Amino acid sequence: MTDVLAVTDHRRGELRDVSYEIITAGRQLADETGGDLHLAVVSGTVDDFAEKVNREGVDAIHTVDYGEEFNHDVYTQAITQLYDDLAPQYVLAPNSVNGLDYAPAVATELDLPIVTDTIGLETDGDTLIATREMYGGKVETTNELEGPAVATIRSAEWPQAEGTGDASIETFDATIDEDAIGSTVNGFEEVGGGDVDISEADVLVSVGRGIEEEDNLPLIEELADALGATVSSSRPIVDNGWLPKNRQVGQSGKVVTPDVYIAIGISGAVQHVAGMKGSDTIVAINTDPNAPIMDIADYAIVDDLFDVVPALTEEFQ
């Protein structure tokens, strides 16, 4: 039987969506061989969180009441101890920024292999078959692993579990060695405020690395002007300092849901797509017919942006 221990994710008093998605992923793995799904809820208002994640398919919830916010040393200690106690076949963690801050440590500590950012998981009880992407989403791969393992799951790949469950909720008395805690979280800060709120825009003209140079940006601005649209961008444009942080769309930027999102010279990396996939209509202008953005675009122009964008601007001038 394949028991699964899945770890929930929360921040500043709120469970994150992936906490419900990981229930679905974990349940599915456990179901393949009739195992149990255990959830770990570590730090924060654990009782409140436990109640919320008690959804259909969860067999047991283990709460570790230690500290308010995420600390990777606390997580690593709590999860490795839970693993020793429950002996599950698989540990699932979210492939969130925090997941990536403890899951590799848990794997190393337990001497287990780790497979990160999975988008599909299957097992026959012994072999785990994990699907993941390579080369920025240009290809998918399957990876096989024998025996127990740690896997992190990409967010928004599995649906969120629903319904009310009847899991047992138990306090797990993890022994947290405070001397082994080598980092302290001193607070949080929101970044990216400023003049424009791209999440309010109806039309976004979004520019990516395909623009090549800062000097070419006016091309995009002219188009946005002609359309009465707002300019947003992928991460490299912001990293380069060509646009301020409040224009960045994506996982670490803003989530946007405009009527029309025009992605110009943007490949559609998963962290970018996380911020714009809810757009009503997605148009991609890209020289690469295989760019991952094509998978979520409604309309595409496979051509050089330096030809298409000026022609488009002209249409509206």
Add this chain to the structure above:
Amino acid sequence: MKILVTVKEVATVEDEFEIEGTAIAEQYLGADLNEWDDYAIEEAVQLQEEGVADEVVTVTIGPEECEQTIRQALAKGADRAVRVWDDSLEDVDLLDVGAKTEILSAVVEEEDPDLVLTGVQSGDDSWGATGVSVAENLGYQWGAVVNHLEHDLEDAASVRRELEGGVEELTEIELPAVLTIQTGINEPRYASLRGIRQAQRKELDVKALADLDVDESAIESELELSDMYEPESESDVTTWEGSAEETAGELAELLRDKGVAP
């Protein structure tokens, strides 16, 4: 203070490519310095220029061909480089996190740096896990996805970790530590001509697994890459064909139809 930076040469893929077995056919592949590592190198070199670090050493797992990439890091200011390679690594399909951890840990132990900087992930296989894994393996402290580092390093590093949704976490991490560096933390420099010339004379030490006391069995990947394919498209994308004027015309019509453009 000594800083070790992991530097990887990543494979890049052309727009059009073919898959052979569980790999992309060689002729469609290029090579580049991993984007995230470029920022890690820059951060280390800045720390050195400010007198915080005395030495910046890079470490790479890779065959001789990747020396041009290592020289890029040296040209940007790293002092010397270590490259690990071995016949036993030649045929490995996929070097997983565990295998990289074993090799890099051995180098970290030998070099004994105060700070290890890695990229958050590599652009090709994007495990995003090696830095933290190495830290845990060696009993170093760590921080993942760091997009700001205060340079007054003494016993601890004050960092910002970039979380999702425009939120940053302010964290204090005891040294020695491994930090995985996020893009945008600085502005990576271009190597100057002088830097490139100097890089040719810098020490580039090649080590086999035996030199590092790493057993071949320790680097056997526990993962087997069993298939590679192009992902199925999820959407029925309408691709407009024709000249730029024609396709722009189609898009203009769509925008007018939707009432979102004049």
